[in-house]
Amino acid sequence: MFIIKIMLLMDMKHIFYSILFLTAFLSCKNTTSASLVQEQESVAADTKNKDNYIYTEVTGLKRNSDYSTASQMQKLELTYQSLTLKIRYIADRSYIALDNGKATSDWQQLKVNFYYDMSFAAAEKEIHLLLKDNDLTKGYVLFPAFTEQYASYFIYYFEKNALRYLGNYEAADFNKGAFAFNEQSREFYRSSDKGSKLTKIEQVDRASFDPVAADIKLLKSTNENGAKPAAINxxxxxxxxxxxxxxxxxxxxxxxxxxxxxxxxxxxxxxxxxxxxxxxxxxxxxxxxxxxxxxxxxxxxxxxxxxxxxxxxxxxxxxxxxxxxxxxxxxxxxxxx
Missing domain, CATH: 2.40.128 (Lipocalin)
Structure with a gap:
């Protein structure tokens, strides 16, 4: 009889520990599942946020240019969907106007630097348009500011029809790649090499932004292509x-x-x-x-x-x-x- 009581006590003890183990296991499983769900939600949120603060370079820009020296003015137009960047070159000066399909901004002077062996056509390939989520109302544009030694860019920010110069930014080398802008870190970089950030080397210089009156008159003429030929001196x-x-x-x-x-x-x-x-x-x-x-x-x-x-x-x-x-x-x- 004594032996039977001992065996019953042992079975009850075994059952108690079994229930305790099972409870702990289920608790851990629920905690792990909850953590996994939270982690998945966090990753999804990070992915969503990433799409919300990165401006990336667009592809498929339509280019229309006329660099003939038979005119006083050479032109380049870059179009993406309903957005057009109108660029004009007069002598050694450059101008730009934005056309969003509804209205066109006033002409303003543009910084573009042709280093000693760069033609209009070569410079055209170094203009980069950055947009976020295909939003055409605001973005960034990079124009070449190259020298013989350094690859640098004049960067502008536009919102609706207003264009604002941000400064001169230098790349570490002349490597090619699409560009991007991170709104959170406020950094420009080549998206093909995130270690290659652009460094600002010049503060905003408004002194050089006074357009020449004669140029503006020519730009506003009803027929740009009808300008008188500029014969070589x-x-x-x-x-x-x-x-x-x-x-x-x-x-x-x-x-x-x-x-x-x-x-x-x-x-x-x-x-x-x-x-x-x-x-x-x-x-x-x-x-x-x-x-x-x-x-x-x-x-x-x-x-x-x-x-x-x-x-x-x-x-x-x-x-x-x-x-x-x-x-x-x-x-x-x-x-x-």
């Missing part, structure tokens, strides 16, 4: 010659020197470089001209650029075309014959 017509040391270690040898010949006529422009190592002739065309500067590109290749600068009676020639030929980035002094 006759003083540019002529032949420019210069020599340069091609083989520096052989300066005493006449064969170490190269010759550059640039002939600018009413109907054509011809470039010729002759040295011990090279003999290259190119037909060029004028894409920009004013009193101090002419920019030329090779026929059939707008990446081969020459820029001729004038300072009184001194002339300097530089550009990617010569750099490609001789492998050196130099400025060449020329005399007009």
């Amino acid at each position: 006759k003083e540019w017509l002529g032949t420019y010659k210069g020599s340069f040391l091609r083989l520096k270690e052989e300066s005493a040898d006449p064969r170490a020197w190269g010759e550059i010949d640039l002939s600018i006529g009413k109907e054509s422009v011809k470039f010729h470089l002759d040295s011990y190592n090279e003999n290259v002739a190119k037909e060029m065309k004028i894409v920009f001209a004013d009193a101090q500067k002419i920019r030329l590109v090779a026929e059939g290749n707008d990446k081969q650029v020459l820029t001729l600068l004038r300072d009184k009676n001194k002339y300097q020639l530089s550009g990617s075309l010569i750099e490609t030929i001789v492998g050196l980035r130099e400025i060449y002094e020329l005399d007009k014959k």
